[in-house]
Amino acid sequence: MQFFYSKIIFLIESLGAFILEALSGLGRFCQFMMSFFYWLIKPPFRWKLYFEQLYFVGNKSIFIIMLAGSFTGAVMALQTYMGFKVISVDTLVGPVTALTLAIELGPVLTGLIVAGRAGAAMAAQIGTMKVTEQVDALEVMGISSIQYLAVPRIIAGTIAVPMLAALFLFVGNVGSYIVGTKALMIDEAVYFSKLGEFMFLEDIWQGIIKAGFFGFVVSTIGTYFGFQVSKGAEGVGKGTNLAVVWGMISVLVLDYFLTSFLVKIL
């Protein structure tokens, strides 16, 4: 009986500790966000830092986005064709692939790729600066580390990810077109006419808007976990890992809620 009670108490204590830790984490995150919005509108605006981060998140991701986009489009076309051929609607391969890329795969995969590449790098860079006192050096000089390090990264992520998603959509469609018309022999004129028939501008907008939110969330999480780093190299590794995991989970969860909202208003 004694053993049973001690187990129950241990469970309650663990649950309490988990809730407390979760709440304090939420509190830290809210504080970080308030600080971000406060410094977002405060001068000075260091445009050079914004462009450097745009280059890092955007330009440096172009190759991987083109590679992922083109093969995603190609394989989507191939898989769709295999299924659609059975019910003789293989001419719809183009619009189905394009729609899927525009509203789902483009923004989501771009968000995931950026979370893995730029989100991780943001956490590692800021985390390393934190453990080597470079963040403290900024604060001692009277420069807000949030304004100097977080704001340009988050803004760059919010701007760059929609652009990358648009690129993903474009190269994905090129991949789909090549596989559809050259390998699967769908008539080119039919391919394009069906595309025009079923694909609308709202679909592209839905993907772009979602990508903007994903960019904001991924870069916010990357910078937040960077600022939470402590305890040397081990802490940097842990912070980077958390940034990638939470960045990716957030993209997938947010995707559902954004989609259910955007389909109603667009």
Next chain:
Amino acid sequence: MKFDEIAVSIKELTKCFGEHTILNGLNFDIPKNKITTILGFSGAGKSTLLKHILGLLQPTSGKVSVLGKDLGKMSEWELREFRQNFGMLFQYAALFDSMTASQNVAFPLKEFTKLSEKEINLRVKELLNSVGIQDDSFEKLPSELSGGMRKRVGLGRALALNPHIMLYDEPTTGLDPITTKMVNDLIVETQELNRNRGMTSIIISHDVKATLKISDYVAFLHRGNIVEYLPASEFANSKNELVLEFVNL
């Protein structure tokens, strides 16, 4: 102790983190234009005290005044501007690793002054030369510099805006004896060079030997309170047992 001019005045400073009391009703004045060292064991509250002087932490109770201004009455924005009165040399220099030595020194000048590119370059050269960095090391990244050179560059960066108060956080920890001597000489030289404009140096350290050589005054912090505060020449003859134990370690 009574001083003619006070740079930092701390009254009844208490700082608690949760249930832990780090600083416990501390009273302490730091004289202007002198080198004052705060000694103490690890965990004595030295870094917490330093952060209060910089206005990076708010006291649980008590008052911290720097250059006659009560930090507790300043807004976040005013505090950030006020911090331009400070220069700080970190334990491991804390140079921005993506910038070269000259870019590190130029950084505060670009952020806080309206000097032209040419004027900044001249000032950077002057600062780096004054701390013993030769021209051929100006474009080196921190990773290409030795520990001693990094400290020199860090000192150059800290002095860029002609601070009124220079803070040194464990300046000789982890350095070999020759580099330790070089850093100590540099601290004394820096103070001498800036004495005419009233610069105050505050050192946080546990290096007793170096402290007694270079400081004007030495304070000993223990369990959140100053238990001894004497001119450096008298510190080794303190009657406080803790101080004697620390000095004779």
